[in-house]
Amino acid sequence: MIVEDDESVRKSLKMYLELEGFKVMEALNGREAMDKVMTSRPDIIVTDIMMPEMDGFQFYLLLKDQPEIRDIPVIVLTAKGSTDDIRCASLMGVDEYITKPLDPENLVSKIKEMLA
Amino acid sequence: MCAGRAPSAFKNMNEKIMDLYSQVVKERDTKEAVLRNMAEGVMSLDENLVITSFNEAAEKITGWKAKEVVGKKCHDVFTGFDNESGLMVCTPAACFLYNAMKKGENSCKYFLRLRAGEKNERFVEFNCRFLKNGASKYTGAVIVFRDMSAVKELEDLRSELISTVSHELKTPLTSIKSYLQLLLHPKADFEMEKVKEILKSVSNAADRLDRCIGDLLYASRVKSNQLVLNLKHLNIAALVNNILDSYKGKTPKHRFTVKISENLEIMADREQMEYVVSHLISNALKYSPDGGEILIGAKKTDGHAEIFVQDQGVGIPAKHLKKIFDLFHRVDMSNARFAYGSGVGLFIVKKIVETHGGKIWAENIEGNGSRFIFTIPS
Ligand SMILES: Nc1ncnc2c1ncn2[C@@H]1O[C@H](COP(=O)(O)OP(=O)(O)OP(=O)(O)O)[C@@H](O)[C@H]1O
Numbered sequence: 001m002i003v004e005d006d007e008s009v010r011k012s013l014k015m016y017l018e019l020e021g022f023k024v025m026e027a028l029n030g031r032e033a034m035d036k037v038m039t040s041r042p043d044i045i046v047t048d049i050m051m052p053e054m055d056g057f058q059f060y061l062l063l064k065d066q067p068e069i070r071d072i073p074v075i076v077l078t079a080k081g082s083t084d085d086i087r088c089a090s091l092m093g094v095d096e097y098i099t100k101p102l103d104p105e106n107l108v109s110k111i112k113e114m115l116a
Numbered sequence: 117m118c119a120g121r122a123p124s125a126f127k128n129m130n131e132k133i134m135d136l137y138s139q140v141v142k143e144r145d146t147k148e149a150v151l152r153n154m155a156e157g158v159m160s161l162d163e164n165l166v167i168t169s170f171n172e173a174a175e176k177i178t179g180w181k182a183k184e185v186v187g188k189k190c191h192d193v194f195t196g197f198d199n200e201s202g203l204m205v206c207t208p209a210a211c212f213l214y215n216a217m218k219k220g221e222n223s224c225k226y227f228l229r230l231r232a233g234e235k236n237e238r239f240v241e242f243n244c245r246f247l248k249n250g251a252s253k254y255t256g257a258v259i260v261f262r263d264m265s266a267v268k269e270l271e272d273l274r275s276e277l278i279s280t281v282s283h284e285l286k287t288p289l290t291s292i293k294s295y296l297q298l299l300l301h302p303k304a305d306f307e308m309e310k311v312k313e314i315l316k317s318v319s320n321a322a323d324r325l326d327r328c329i330g331d332l333l334y335a336s337r338v339k340s341n342q343l344v345l346n347l348k349h350l351n352i353a354a355l356v357n358n359i360l361d362s363y364k365g366k367t368p369k370h371r372f373t374v375k376i377s378e379n380l381e382i383m384a385d386r387e388q389m390e391y392v393v394s395h396l397i398s399n400a401l402k403y404s405p406d407g408g409e410i411l412i413g414a415k416k417t418d419g420h421a422e423i424f425v426q427d428q429g430v431g432i433p434a435k436h437l438k439k440i441f442d443l444f445h446r447v448d449m450s451n452a453r454f455a456y457g458s459g460v461g462l463f464i465v466k467k468i469v470e471t472h473g474g475k476i477w478a479e480n481i482e483g484n485g486s487r488f489i490f491t492i493p494s
């Protein structure tokens with residue numbers, strides 16, 4: 001599942017991942033993602049941080065708080081250079097993060113690694 | 117001879133002493149006045165680091181009165197934390213003055229987060245000069261301290277800015293990169309139509325990047341007052357309708373209403389006026405995420421044309437109404453992050469309006485939403 005508010009980033013990543021043979025769900029923010037995760041459980045979640053309504057970190061914390069879904073692996077996308085984000089990510093024990101502008105090839109290999 | 121001159125010599129001497137005395141008093145008074153009126157806090161300590169004087173600025177910065185602190189040990193009065201480690205440093209063991217004295221230094225400098233009063237925290241820079249008798253015996257210290265809270269605030273703002281700006285720049289870059297990789301993917305086998313669609317998205321993202329960079333450059337140009345006006349007669353209704361055309365069908369939640377008399381004209385720079393109006397409209401859309409009416413109006417007042425853009429959105433907290441026009445100022449929306457931006461738009465808008473000889477301000481509307489009004493002399 002991709003959680004990202006920017007339509008163009010979301011669409012481009014979705015197309016790329018589909019080409020790689022993944023089935024991709026989309027959500028525009030943490031809240032929407034939370035609803036979708038509850039009904040149809042994804043194998044892995046890729047989420048942006050800065051999003052309206054519920055940001056990536058809030059979403060992550062909420063997710064890790066629910067026993068049924070807390071073991072879904074999460075990759076967080078951060079803007080490079082924003083050390084605050086990275087510090088925050090490591091403080092919260094985020095499974096994995098990738099800095100933007102991300103290389104989709106890199107994302108795919110991370111995903112495969114985490115699903116293996 | 118001697119006796120004869122004595123009275124006058126004595127008088128002379130007396131006068132001299134009086135002169136000297138008044139000179140000393142005057143000097144002391146001016147020194148005191150200087151000390152008192154200095155923007156920097158100044159305090160002096162004796163060799164045991166007991167406070168012996170405390171000027172007015174020091175009182176202002178710390179919130180303590182001189183009479184409350186004079187006679188007490190410095191570290192018993194101050195509660196300060198190291199800015200980086202966050203550790204409490206005003207203890208006999210951690211005191212930076214003691215440590216500098218142990219090393220035999222002549223001066224030292226320190227940046228502290230100072231707790232003054234209840235929850236009031238200040239960022240204070242301390243500059244200390246030790247008084248010595250001979251090479252090694254300390255007789256006291258003079259400490260000048262400066263309240264750097266405003267500077268610190270700016271610094272925080274700057275790092276916040278870097279994170280929003282880098283987000284604004286990285287987002288389109290990410291989608292450009294992903295689309296291109298998609299086309300280059302070994303398994304990629306798209307129809308021409310699909311390829312065109314993808315390239316169109318790449319081009320849009322590139323435009324967005326260009327706009328973002330352009331805004332930043334524009335802001336820095338505007339900041340150094342390099343705005344040149346190319347004045348022409350402009351029809352306001354035409355200008356507004358032109359801009360609204362570009363939003364047609366793109367914001368289904370919003371309704372546009374235009375109330376401008378058809379022949380209202382101003383003398384202004386077309387490109388810059390377009391920037392002003394379209395930015396106010398784009399803010400109105402961005403800050404009314406639940407939709408509603410966007411009302412754009414203009415009328416003639418004496419000597420001016422008055423133009424406004426009004427929305428039914430989130431409104432602006434009263435204390436931010438003026439500040440939002442400052443460069444990089446954004447209302448903190450950490451609990452409702454629905455709109456990202458770099459906080460340059462309104463700064464540019466204000467500069468443009470002022471260069472035209474007009475004014476701009478923002479108001480909240482009873483109930484909900486806000487209204488941005490600007491004038492242009494006609
Ligand atoms: N119509 C509006 N309603 C509510 N708040 C507004 C409105 N317009 C502006 N603001 C507030 O003023 C701030 C400054 O606006 P400005 O247009 O300068 O920057 P921005 O929209 O944050 O970013 P950008 O420079 O990318 O447009 C905004 O962050 C927002 O908090």
Ligand SMILES: [Mg+2]
Nearest residue numbers: 399457461462
């Ligand atoms: Mg704006």
